[in-house]
Every structure is written in C-alpha cells, then in structure tokens.
Amino acid sequence: MRQIILFTDFGPSGPYLGQMESVLRQTALNVPVINLLSNAPIADPRLSAYLLAALRHSFPVNSIFLAVVDPGVGGERKAVVLQADGQAFVGPDNGLLNTVAVQSQHTQWSEIIWRPERCSMSFHGRDIFAPIAAKLAINAADDLLRPFDRNDLSAWPHDLAEVIYFDHYGNAMTGLRYREAYAFSANQDTKK
Numbered sequence: 001m002r003q004i005i006l007f008t009d010f011g012p013s014g015p016y017l018g019q020m021e022s023v024l025r026q027t028a029l030n031v032p033v034i035n036l037l038s039n040a041p042i043a044d045p046r047l048s049a050y051l052l053a054a055l056r057h058s059f060p061v062n063s064i065f066l067a068v069v070d071p072g073v074g075g076e077r078k079a080v081v082l083q084a085d086g087q088a089f090v091g092p093d094n095g096l097l098n099t100v101a102v103q104s105q106h107t108q109w110s111e112i113i114w115r116p117e118r119c120s121m122s123f124h125g126r127d128i129f130a131p132i133a134a135k136l137a138i139n140a141a142d143d144l145l146r147p148f149d150r151n152d153l154s155a156w157p158h159d160l161a162e163v164i165y166f167d168h169y170g171n172a173m174t175g176l177r178y179r180e181a182y183a184f185s186a187n188q189d190t191k192k
Helices: 016-027 045-058 098-102 124-137
Strands: 003-008 033-037 063-068 079-084 087-092 107-112 145-148 160-166 172-175
Touching (some): 045 063, 045 098, 045 160, 045 172, 063 124, 079 098, 087 124
Parallel strands (some): 003 033, 063 087
Antiparallel strands (some): 079 087, 079 107, 160 172
C-alpha cells in the first residue's frame, strides 16, 4: 500500500503543512498522509539529508517521501524525484536527497518537468512537490518526469560525524549510521 510521508522544516504551526496536505488529498484522496517530521534542521538541506536517510527505514517499500527543506526555493536548483530501493523521494535538488542516494543500492533520478499554471516563487512544496507526490501515489506521474544521470556523488559522505538533530526530549541524533558492535562470544579464547 502506498503512503505519503511528509518531511519538512516548516514547523508545527502555520498553514504550510495543511496547504500541502490539501493538495495531496485533492489528487490522492485515499492515500494515507503521515507527518513524519515538520522540524527538520531549518534551511539546512545538508543536515536534513542525514536525518531523512535515517528515518526512511521505518517505512515500507512503495512509500513516497515529500521532503521539503528548501532555502533556495525560486532559484536555479532542479525539482526532482529520486527512486531509491523501492521508495520515492520528491523534493529539491539541493543535497536533501543525496544521503538517501549514496546509502541506497538502486537509484534513479528524474527531473520534474511539469509546472502548474500558477506557481509561487516561494512555496514549491505546495505548488510542485505535493502535486507530483500525489501523482506518484496514483501512478500518474510518468509524463511529468524526465530521467537524468546524476552527477557523481562519491564525494558526498555516507555518514556525518556531527549532531544533526535534537528531539523534544533532548536526545541527540548524529549523522552516523548504527553499526552493531562486535561482541565476543562466551566460548572465544581471549588469552594470547
């Protein structure tokens, strides 16, 4: 089953989340919408990229992430869709989706070539990204996208040794992925 996951830096108050959800429901009425995070690092796509990559693993294949942390809205950056290991990510091409891409096995990038009749210079989340996420959810976006070859992301770090987020309780999250520690078995001879 498809679901649309919201990941933004909009904050919990104000009209922005409601406006995007309204757009989603106009096209994909029966697709569940989950507000995963509305307080991603403000205007910081680099740090947000590591948080998005960490949180995506709680959601199944076919989930569509509407990810908007976009300080360059109205500028030269592309509007894109990233297909990564069975999940889709819709958002700006400003680094926000890069960590998902470098940590995934299978990726395909597409530029959003569709534009609405009326498009704000400052709210592409509502005017471009939400309509495309809704169209993806109902399998109606093929003619609105153009695949492209991503520039090499080998210089983009897979992990980031920085604190990227503090939750409501004061817990810190870093940009490092969890690695299970190598435990010594009870039968292992530790004498040299």
